[in-house]
Amino acid sequence: MNLFSNQNNPDQNWLPQDGVVNYHGPIMAYDEANAYYKKLMETIAWKNDVAIIYGKRIETKRKVAWYGDLPFEYTYSNTTKHALPWTPELLELKKLVEEHTGESFNSCLLNLYHSGEEGMVWHSDAEKDLKKDGAIGSLSFGAERKFSFKHKTTKEKISIQLEHGSLLVMKGTTQTHWLHRLPPTKMVRSPRINLTFRTIETIQVH
Numbered sequence: 001m002n003l004f005s006n007q008n009n010p011d012q013n014w015l016p017q018d019g020v021v022n023y024h025g026p027i028m029a030y031d032e033a034n035a036y037y038k039k040l041m042e043t044i045a046w047k048n049d050v051a052i053i054y055g056k057r058i059e060t061k062r063k064v065a066w067y068g069d070l071p072f073e074y075t076y077s078n079t080t081k082h083a084l085p086w087t088p089e090l091l092e093l094k095k096l097v098e099e100h101t102g103e104s105f106n107s108c109l110l111n112l113y114h115s116g117e118e119g120m121v122w123h124s125d126a127e128k129d130l131k132k133d134g135a136i137g138s139l140s141f142g143a144e145r146k147f148s149f150k151h152k153t154t155k156e157k158i159s160i161q162l163e164h165g166s167l168l169v170m171k172g173t174t175q176t177h178w179l180h181r182l183p184p185t186k187m188v189r190s191p192r193i194n195l196t197f198r199t200i201e202t203i204q205v206h
């Protein structure tokens with residue numbers, strides 16, 4: 001029985017070369033995704049992200065939070081983040097993503113976009129603390145948004161609509177050869193929550 005009328009083939013590679021992107025579509029029932037959306041909105045320690053760009057301290061409108069196996073420190077955008085201990089819902093979602101991907105993760109970066117006007121610019125997730133070529137499991141809740149990939153040399157572009165309760169997986173050499181972004185859009189007026197489950201390699205204990 002197909003509970004979620006999921007038409008997506010999770011084994012299909014959306015990238016033509018140099019990496020693997022699998023879109024599983026929604027991996028839970030719509031009501032369950034609604035419940036997680038609400039719970040995450042209320043229980044996550046959302047904070048405006050701080051980045052140091054060309055020596056300037058920038059605060060994003062988008063909110064972020066970082067959770068993981070303790071003790072963890074993680075550096076990106078020239079700032080060091082401290083992981084918070086897993087919440088019960090994050091542990092449930094981590095398990096679900098691990099079951100669907102056959103991968104394991106030790107941390108999760110969460111992003112809250114209040115509306116379509118907030119997005120994320122072209123980047124790759126290849127920070128030095130991240131496991132090289134490690135899989136990244138990306139769960140989305142709330143507003144459906146377009147997510148795009150651009151090949152670093154050929155400039156080829158691929159876009160996927162990320163649905164409420166859906167899972168996207170980036171693995172293999174994706175981060176080495178492709179950039180990704182969440183383009184801003186005036187068409188979306190409601191919030192979206194994204195969770196990226198990751199593997200951090202360098203555990204720094206202080």
Ligand SMILES: O=C(O)CCC(=O)C(=O)O
Pocket residue numbers: 109111120125138147180182194196
């Ligand atoms: O919001 C998304 O779908 C992706 C976020 C992202 O690329 C990141 O956190 O590195």
Ligand SMILES: [Fe+2]
Pocket residue numbers: 123124125180
């Ligand atoms: Fe990313």
